[in-house]
Amino acid sequence: MCETNKKNIFADRTIILTPMSANRHLDPHCRAILQEYEDNLPRFREVEAQVRDTLRRTLQDAGLAVAAIESRVKGYDSLAGKLELKGHKYKSLANLTDILGLRVITFYIDDVDKVASAVERLFTIDWENSVDKRKIHEIDSFGYLSLHYICSIPDFPYRFEIQMRTLLQHAWANMDHDTGYKSGVEIPKRYLRNMSRLAGMLELVDDEFSKIRIELTDYRRRVQALVRSGNLDEVPIDGDTFRSYMDLDPFAQLNKRIASMNQAEIQDVSLMPYLSVFKSIGLKTLGDIDRMIKDFSEGAYQIACYQIGLTDLDIISSSIGPQDLCIAYILKNGGGKAGIKHMFDLLNGESGNNDMMAEMLLEQSKDLPFMNKQG
């Protein structure tokens, strides 16, 4: 079945908070709670910012990317309404645990437990009042899945609530809330069944996203192991594998050799733009790049010598090695001016100036020893 009697602590966000509008029949006890709330409102706001920042920083430090961290302090009107309905249940403001509410929305279902673990380390949890709504469903029911912790911190006498759920659970809960809370109106069974079906489907989708992430992580580990062990011919070139390969700094030797000509300093830059160049000239595996480095480093060095050997340029970027390697490879394999222009188009965007540079490089390189060497 579809659970709709859940609590949306953020539902009062859109209510305009005007105490004067709360023209309600409240007894002195409830008015005293409201007064306590008003007296402590600034402190609630301080704690809201403090808890939110602590959470954000902790998750960031742990490398845990989340979709959002939301927070709100309950509005006056909303509290007055709640007290009007069931004020007798609460002895004081301290009995209300949702005056301050935060919500962490994760991308992946596994991350809900990771966030929960961080929350447990950061705050004191009132386990008796915390609810894991993920566990309350029967095996044949689908609906609201979320983890709610009631928390406290030292030097603040009030508890607060942190909800943790995935983006899809959040979407479902919001849709269900927007269309499901119609007090006094009986909700047609067909609607409940459809929401329940959707909840079940989204649960499956959450699981599938999680599986994909696990498989991708596994793939990356295997690739890294292959790269480390030197089995580069088995590793196809893609964004992940190329990044792992870059960690080995494969162009360092060539760059240092080029830099030594003018005792130049080398500025490290990302070489990821060369991924598309290597693929465009037909390299398929990291082994192909490795062979290119072995076979064309001399040609690349000769190009660099010709260009900067007689200048006083004493700063180069780490992309000079792969750039000159690709030029040597293209020229030696008959790619000519068009091939070099295409390389610059890929790296810098299309421009008529790329044609001019390709022409210049062709002219400069034609008499270099590597161009005339057989084999």
Next chain:
Amino acid sequence: MEVKINTKDSVTTAQLIGRLDTPASQEISGDFDNLMQYAAGTVILDCTELEYISSSGLRLFLSLRKAAASKGGNVIVKAINKDIRSVFMMTGFLNLFEIQD
């Protein structure tokens, strides 16, 4: 060597006029320090009237690029002549900057 800085909205344009050799780089380093404060937005280095650039000039460009990268800004190098483009290419600086014709 002369630098004319003009800011409009979040775009700052610095017109570089003359030869950016080593002495000129020292001379205009204060202008580049000023440009750093705009590095969170877009900074255009207008090189229409820049005749030459040395390693010291490249270092000035690079320091501005680093400041922009750390502040989420962007440096555009505009209208470099053929010789300066060659220097950028020979040093591997070409794809460090967004270059506009």
